[in-house]
Amino acid sequence: xxxxxxxxxxxxxxxxxxxxxxxxxxxxxxxxxxxxxxxxxxxxxxxxxxxxxxxxxxxxxxxxxxxxxxxxxxxxxxxxxxxxxxxxxxxxxxxxxxxxxxxxxxxxxxxxxxxxxxxxxxxxxxxxxxxxxxxxxxx
Amino acid sequence: xxxxxxxxxxxxxxxxxxxxxxxxxxxxxxxxxxxxxxxxxxxxxxxxxxxxxxxxxxxxxxxxxxxxxxxxxxxxxxxxxxxxxxxxxxxxxxxxxxxxxxxxxxxxxxxxxxxxxxx
Numbered sequence: 001x002x003x004x005x006x007x008x009x010x011x012x013x014x015x016x017x018x019x020x021x022x023x024x025x026x027x028x029x030x031x032x033x034x035x036x037x038x039x040x041x042x043x044x045x046x047x048x049x050x051x052x053x054x055x056x057x058x059x060x061x062x063x064x065x066x067x068x069x070x071x072x073x074x075x076x077x078x079x080x081x082x083x084x085x086x087x088x089x090x091x092x093x094x095x096x097x098x099x100x101x102x103x104x105x106x107x108x109x110x111x112x113x114x115x116x117x118x119x120x121x122x123x124x125x126x127x128x129x130x131x132x133x134x135x136x137x138x139x
Numbered sequence: 140x141x142x143x144x145x146x147x148x149x150x151x152x153x154x155x156x157x158x159x160x161x162x163x164x165x166x167x168x169x170x171x172x173x174x175x176x177x178x179x180x181x182x183x184x185x186x187x188x189x190x191x192x193x194x195x196x197x198x199x200x201x202x203x204x205x206x207x208x209x210x211x212x213x214x215x216x217x218x219x220x221x222x223x224x225x226x227x228x229x230x231x232x233x234x235x236x237x238x239x240x241x242x243x244x245x246x247x248x249x250x251x252x253x254x255x256x257x258x
Contacts (some may be wrong), residue, residue, distance in 0.1 A: 029204060059183075088236045089237050105164065
């Protein structure tokens with residue numbers, strides 16, 4: 001299937017991304033179709049309270065390229081569309097999780113999918129559980 | 140004489156900043172002036188509000204999302220607002236989203252001649 005890939009984050013947008021630019025996608029982003037994916041801005045210190053603080057988010061505004069992907073690949077790297085996530089209720093926690101997991105340079109590594117963030121969160125939780133088990137065994 | 144203040148401010152999720160012009164050299168206008176306000180956001184969801192000498196110039200208004208320092212004159216929000224000598228400029232930014240965002244702001248003041256008010 002056809003999809004548009006954000007050249008910065010690797011996230012995939014539906015086939016009608018360019019055709020529906022300014023209607024379903026990219027509202028407020030100008031006339032030229034670019035990626036509306038969110039990226040983390042590590043150049044500035046985190047703001048907010050200790051439990052919710054995070055580096056600021058910004059729009060990638062990167063080039064989008066038409067590509068051929070498998071449905072499974074699309075599903076795995078599908079971007080959350082801006083119009084369906086008002087106020088970043090879904091994306092902000094994921095972006096914050098990514099900030100907690102990796103350093104700035106790793107954040108832009110392809111693929112930056114939702115699944116990728118979830119997998120890494122799970123990996124950290126598993127590692128912690130294993131460490132607790134190990135300590136308990138020593139005791 | 141023209142003067143300018145420009146900067147970036149991170150705004151935490153679902154919060155407002157204090158006056159982002161606090162501590163700036165021209166936080167209080169040195170002479171009568173006409174001002175211009177420019178604000179860009181790093182992503183959707185920022186609102187800017189300007190008060191000058193206790194007078195509301197803008198209610199919280201939506202900023203564009205160019206994710207860069209403001210370009211003159213493209214990114215102007217409002218121009219030609221009056222500033223009396225020694226009046227306090229207050230620019231506050233509100234973030235309506237669940238994620239932290241960055242506001243890129245610029246305030247320009249152009250001195251005008253008002254008999255009896257100029258030093």
